[in-house]
Amino acid sequence: MAAEHRRGNASWSIDWRLVAATFVLVAIALHLSPPLVAFAIIEVMIFALYASALNLLLSYSGMVSFGHAVYFGLGAYGLAITIAKFGWPMWAGVVAGPLVSAFFGLVYGALCVQLTAIYAAMLTLACAEITFAIVFQWFDFTGGDSGISGHVPAMMGLSPAWFGMVVLVVVTICILALWRVVHAPLGLTIRAVGENPVRAAAMGHGRKRVQLAAFVISAFLSGVAGTLYGIFHGNVFPEYVGVLFTIDGLVMVLLGGLYSFGAGIYGAIVYKLLDNVMAHYFEYWQLVIGVILVLVVLVSPAGIAGLVSTVAARLRGRAG
Amino acid sequence: MKTSIRFGVPLAAALLAIGSALGPAYAAGVKIGYVGGISGACGGLTHSARKAMEIAQDEINSAGGVLGGPIEIVWRDSKTKPDEGSKQARDLILSEKVDLLTGVCSSSVFMAINPIAKQYGVPLFSAISGTHKATIDFGHPFVVQTQPHTLMEGKALAEYAARKGWKNIVTMGLDYEWGRTTVKVFTEELAKLNPDAKITRQLWPRIGETNLTSYITAALADEPDLIMAVMFGSGTNSLIKQGKAYGLLQRTELLTFLSTESYMSLGRDIPDGVHGWARGPFYALTADAAREFVAKYQAAHDGEYPNDWGILGYDVMYIIAGALEKAGSTDPAALREALGAMAFDTLRGELRMRTIDNTFNAPSFIGVTRMTDDYPFPVMTDVNVIPGDLTLPDETTVQALREAAKG
Numbered sequence: 001m002a003a004e005h006r007r008g009n010a011s012w013s014i015d016w017r018l019v020a021a022t023f024v025l026v027a028i029a030l031h032l033s034p035p036l037v038a039f040a041i042i043e044v045m046i047f048a049l050y051a052s053a054l055n056l057l058l059s060y061s062g063m064v065s066f067g068h069a070v071y072f073g074l075g076a077y078g079l080a081i082t083i084a085k086f087g088w089p090m091w092a093g094v095v096a097g098p099l100v101s102a103f104f105g106l107v108y109g110a111l112c113v114q115l116t117a118i119y120a121a122m123l124t125l126a127c128a129e130i131t132f133a134i135v136f137q138w139f140d141f142t143g144g145d146s147g148i149s150g151h152v153p154a155m156m157g158l159s160p161a162w163f164g165m166v167v168l169v170v171v172t173i174c175i176l177a178l179w180r181v182v183h184a185p186l187g188l189t190i191r192a193v194g195e196n197p198v199r200a201a202a203m204g205h206g207r208k209r210v211q212l213a214a215f216v217i218s219a220f221l222s223g224v225a226g227t228l229y230g231i232f233h234g235n236v237f238p239e240y241v242g243v244l245f246t247i248d249g250l251v252m253v254l255l256g257g258l259y260s261f262g263a264g265i266y267g268a269i270v271y272k273l274l275d276n277v278m279a280h281y282f283e284y285w286q287l288v289i290g291v292i293l294v295l296v297v298l299v300s301p302a303g304i305a306g307l308v309s310t311v312a313a314r315l316r317g318r319a320g
Numbered sequence: 321m322k323t324s325i326r327f328g329v330p331l332a333a334a335l336l337a338i339g340s341a342l343g344p345a346y347a348a349g350v351k352i353g354y355v356g357g358i359s360g361a362c363g364g365l366t367h368s369a370r371k372a373m374e375i376a377q378d379e380i381n382s383a384g385g386v387l388g389g390p391i392e393i394v395w396r397d398s399k400t401k402p403d404e405g406s407k408q409a410r411d412l413i414l415s416e417k418v419d420l421l422t423g424v425c426s427s428s429v430f431m432a433i434n435p436i437a438k439q440y441g442v443p444l445f446s447a448i449s450g451t452h453k454a455t456i457d458f459g460h461p462f463v464v465q466t467q468p469h470t471l472m473e474g475k476a477l478a479e480y481a482a483r484k485g486w487k488n489i490v491t492m493g494l495d496y497e498w499g500r501t502t503v504k505v506f507t508e509e510l511a512k513l514n515p516d517a518k519i520t521r522q523l524w525p526r527i528g529e530t531n532l533t534s535y536i537t538a539a540l541a542d543e544p545d546l547i548m549a550v551m552f553g554s555g556t557n558s559l560i561k562q563g564k565a566y567g568l569l570q571r572t573e574l575l576t577f578l579s580t581e582s583y584m585s586l587g588r589d590i591p592d593g594v595h596g597w598a599r600g601p602f603y604a605l606t607a608d609a610a611r612e613f614v615a616k617y618q619a620a621h622d623g624e625y626p627n628d629w630g631i632l633g634y635d636v637m638y639i640i641a642g643a644l645e646k647a648g649s650t651d652p653a654a655l656r657e658a659l660g661a662m663a664f665d666t667l668r669g670e671l672r673m674r675t676i677d678n679t680f681n682a683p684s685f686i687g688v689t690r691m692t693d694d695y696p697f698p699v700m701t702d703v704n705v706i707p708g709d710l711t712l713p714d715e716t717t718v719q720a721l722r723e724a725a726k727g
Contacts, residue, residue, distance in 0.1 A: 035414040039407050137495065145496045146427055146453050147402065150435035154410060157439070233406045234439070235432050240403075279397055285359065 067128020105219020
């Protein structure tokens, strides 16, 4: 898929049969699973969206974000503050969450695109630190380190299976929309800027404007994921905008396979499942996950997507 | 590229495959769900709580259990993360069908689990976390606090400072809710108890900040009688070690949070003469039951001493068992009524719960560090036990905080 992307394949058709089959399978899994497994599925879906949104920057626009949890967390804070502080209804909070993220994506993105490469990446980190400090210390507005909780019933009061269905619908729509964006003229322009900004500029596509568009789209979709996460748990804490959530997203994309559309999805599946399963069996689960990550990166530098492509090619070769 | 979205099939298959691995195993009897930071930031604190709770569980079950059956504890690791804690609490309720929840270490995990307990009507007993917000600001009938919370500790510290007669005081609070609230309550209460006392400076180091020299020099510049440091763990460690170069303990008194695991890990790095406060120091407990528990704990764990969280964990098990017996069922309303109507013999003495905020009148322990011949680490001597009845906020304060929390 990396090669496919590099070649600039403009195919943007969607295999609806595959989407439908996937949807049905996940729906069945949600309804047949005990709550803890349903929670894991919900987490995977939410983080698949978050990591895919981050992947838009990493794999396509030529930008690195060291503070992307800001847009994830601000989605959850947008929801919580709208309801708990302003007393607005839940639907308003659901709308506000992603919009707050997109707004901050616009403001921070406008700053970050002024620079390139590692300098831009460091600026994303600086913006994230500023946001975290405000969220952590503005006790009266954000609840400080105690966060905000109880503003919505966890999972909207639904069962894990039915809340999972809500998440499944929203995440499917968002990932399909992202697919369209990546393969539409805007997406091709983002790719062009990401691969060769000088040549793209010669064709009339200014780097800053295009990268800013990608940044805002990515922030908005991260905000959707964060809003869903806020509803899932019925709370929000500074951790959601913190560096560990950013690292989670980066690891998922790298694990999934950079320069692949499915990077965020593959990465989220493997990373969150390891995260959920390992803690049940090992007290030092972080160590185990770390070793597994190192092995995956060493065995398949192109990530899981690369591994899948290689295995599929070999199988096709044998079949041929 | 069509194949790139073929993620659903492996996703569904993988998730179904792990279903059995994560699936619950249900057993009859009173079932307690423990959610605590077994790993993560609280990992170093909670191991003793778990060991102590297991001892209590064995004792209670050996004596016939409660409500005619044994107590079972289902252990879950919150990883000291609020989202994980929230998820595990919900699974304990939905899958394991626990009758009640306990544990919680950090304030954020407590605040994350609190609305879950309210939503599902499952009693939640805090054994370790000390935030007052869960039982006061966002209190509900099903949440119970069994240890002194932030407001109580701030008041106890003011009581101690007033007794000592310190007049010029510099506060140094970690810049988050625990630090800010404790300093605020300390300042307000001290003004009532000793109007001559003056807070000359307030300093707010950030969590994780290891170089405290600028704060130390700033504090000493005021030539205070006392530096009241609302810090713990590595923060306290840094303050004491770096303060030596400036003669901190020769130039002023220091009052800071020193629970038992700090003494055990820092050992002789803690000099004599530091004023420390704690929530359940085993060496300061005088009840026979406490001595028996410590002996049993040591025998079971290679001579290791329980830390404060072990004492609190052991106590919460007997509080739960006692209330269940009196209530005659696991019904949350009956349990609350029983909790409010009885006295509990705990390792920290006789304790009662009041129903306006489901908080126990748990004492605070404040003393002066000294290396003795009794233990391989320093402990507090001349321990002042500040009773909870003296430090519990009055009903007006509770109602005002609840109104403010409504926004």
